[in-house]
Amino acid sequence: MQTSARNAFEGRVAALERGAVNTLVTVDIGGDQTIVATITNDSAERLGLAEDRDVTALIKATSVLVSTAGDNRTSARNFLSGTVREVVPGAVNSVVLVDIGGGRTLTATVTNESVKRLGLEKGSATAGLFKASAVILATGD
Amino acid sequence: MQTSARNAFEGRVAALERGAVNTLVTVDIGGDQTIVATITNDSAERLGLAEDRDVTALIKATSVLVSTAGDNRTSARNFLSGTVREVVPGAVNSVVLVDIGGGRTLTATVTNESVKRLGLEKGSATAGLFKASAVILATGD
Amino acid sequence: MQTSARNAFEGRVAALERGAVNTLVTVDIGGDQTIVATITNDSAERLGLAEDRDVTALIKATSVLVSTAGDNRTSARNFLSGTVREVVPGAVNSVVLVDIGGGRTLTATVTNESVKRLGLEKGSATAGLFKASAVILATGD
Numbered sequence: 001m002q003t004s005a006r007n008a009f010e011g012r013v014a015a016l017e018r019g020a021v022n023t024l025v026t027v028d029i030g031g032d033q034t035i036v037a038t039i040t041n042d043s044a045e046r047l048g049l050a051e052d053r054d055v056t057a058l059i060k061a062t063s064v065l066v067s068t069a070g071d072n073r074t075s076a077r078n079f080l081s082g083t084v085r086e087v088v089p090g091a092v093n094s095v096v097l098v099d100i101g102g103g104r105t106l107t108a109t110v111t112n113e114s115v116k117r118l119g120l121e122k123g124s125a126t127a128g129l130f131k132a133s134a135v136i137l138a139t140g141d
Numbered sequence: 142m143q144t145s146a147r148n149a150f151e152g153r154v155a156a157l158e159r160g161a162v163n164t165l166v167t168v169d170i171g172g173d174q175t176i177v178a179t180i181t182n183d184s185a186e187r188l189g190l191a192e193d194r195d196v197t198a199l200i201k202a203t204s205v206l207v208s209t210a211g212d213n214r215t216s217a218r219n220f221l222s223g224t225v226r227e228v229v230p231g232a233v234n235s236v237v238l239v240d241i242g243g244g245r246t247l248t249a250t251v252t253n254e255s256v257k258r259l260g261l262e263k264g265s266a267t268a269g270l271f272k273a274s275a276v277i278l279a280t281g282d
Numbered sequence: 283m284q285t286s287a288r289n290a291f292e293g294r295v296a297a298l299e300r301g302a303v304n305t306l307v308t309v310d311i312g313g314d315q316t317i318v319a320t321i322t323n324d325s326a327e328r329l330g331l332a333e334d335r336d337v338t339a340l341i342k343a344t345s346v347l348v349s350t351a352g353d354n355r356t357s358a359r360n361f362l363s364g365t366v367r368e369v370v371p372g373a374v375n376s377v378v379l380v381d382i383g384g385g386r387t388l389t390a391t392v393t394n395e396s397v398k399r400l401g402l403e404k405g406s407a408t409a410g411l412f413k414a415s416a417v418i419l420a421t422g423d
Contacts, residue, residue: 003215003270004207004237004255019303021160021179024322038303038322039216040165040179040273047216058215061252062203062344065418066286074285074340075321075329075419090233092372093391095252096286109234109252111343111377111391114286129285132322133274133415136206137216142355144411145348145378145396162301162320180357181306181320181414188357199356202393203344231374236393250375250393274415277347278357 005058005136006095006107009035013053016044025049025137027057031102035059036077037135047139056138063134064108066096067127068118076129080106084124087115096120098128142279146199147236147248149279150176154194157185166190166278168198172243176200177218178276188280197279204275205249207237208268209259217270221247225265228256237261239269287340287418288377288389291317295335298326307331307419309339313384317341318359319417329421338420345416346390348378349409350400358411362388366406369397378402380410 011029018024023044027035035057049055065076072079082100094115098106106128110120120126152170159165164185168176176198190196206217213220223241235256239247247269251261261267293311300306305326309317317339331337347358354361364382376397380388388410392402402408 002209002259004249004251004259004261006252006255017303019160019301021158021163021165022303024303024324036322037216038274040177040218042165043216043218047214058206060203060206062250062342065340065342068284073329073420073422075319075325077322077325088233090372091231092370092375092377093233095233095254107252108286109344110286111288111389113377114288118284118286120286129418131415131418133272133320136270136272138214140214143350143400144356145390145392145400145402147393147396160301162299162304162306178357179415181318181359183306184357184359188355199347201344201347203391229374231372234374236374236395248393274413277411277413279355281355 003058006061007059009057011055011057013049013051013055016049024132027055033080035135036132037137038132039137058136058138059130059134061095061107061109063130064106065129066108066110067129074129077132078130079127081127084120084122084126086122087120098126142281144199147202148200150198152196152198154190154192154196157190165273168196174221176276177273178278179273180278199277199279200271200275202236202248202250204271205247206270207249207251208270215270218273219271220268222268225261225263225267227263228261239267285340288343289341291339293337293339295331295333295337298331306414309337315362317417318414319419320414321419340418340420341412341416343377343389343391345412346388347411348390348392349411356411359414360412361409363409366402366404366408368404369402380408
């Protein structure tokens, strides 16, 4: 499925935890990395989600925060560590590409002021953070 | 109510589904289109939400993904199909206006790279996707 | 903790309300202002959240809507009133800095079209709105 989401990670469902309204889905994307998504129960049923089902996790670049901390001290369920591969500056925002290993890149849209404040440049050790609520799961091609 | 949200769709509450913390609200915006919102129970009570109540669904352009797929194979509860009316290019992001019928336009902020990759231009068949958690409901004027 | 989030407000946990999947956390940031966050129960446990715990509330500028209404008639749990301090225009988006008192600034990314439509300029009475689901909580330094 083709979408504008800059971040699309293929994986398989590792776990499902169903609540009253929402289901928490853990997606194994390989390389010891997982992505956690909160979706409505209706969507989990409509997509026929079950363990081992192939899914793609989509995250808009605008939903991703960048952090220079080495470990996750935030409530964000998703914290993918890596190295800045490139910073593409715009008028007020920059696009930051973070190499998170395994040939994967996490893309974040960040204001130029934050790029400057964090001193982000090619090679900076950094992590991309995003909430479980920011993740959309897709099935099929 | 005047807000910066580029997307503001008037409708009425068609259904409410209450969980432990959150309520799922289905809003009928006419033309056989609905928008689903996840809001906290406290907000549902504070706004006095009930079936048939008039509400406006607000969605920031940065929360909207654009897809060229014909049907929704994602967990996004909201998938509004249409045709690209205009692409307004910026330095790193473009604003994509999607005509979703009934005189309505859905606006998405998308990186220029995605516009190029998806080949988005005036007339492209496309859909706007957003999560129920991205929707804010407003009441009153 | 250093992140790209333009909005980082220090405070302490005033209340926790646990659901099946999510916990609603109310953070007192002083000056009679609170921020409400929805996080997963796992994150609340991992961070050891409890009443009076020091936390920082992080909100990306792209998650913040700006409103010229005087009171909150929306489902957004967070509504911080203030005055526009500066509008930094870009190619398609502007960064709007809202002085919310107590030496605090709330930053929102808004399309230029919305800045124009709302007539936003230095001194405009305005409020920043964001959903509980848009807030990330951080602990430690």
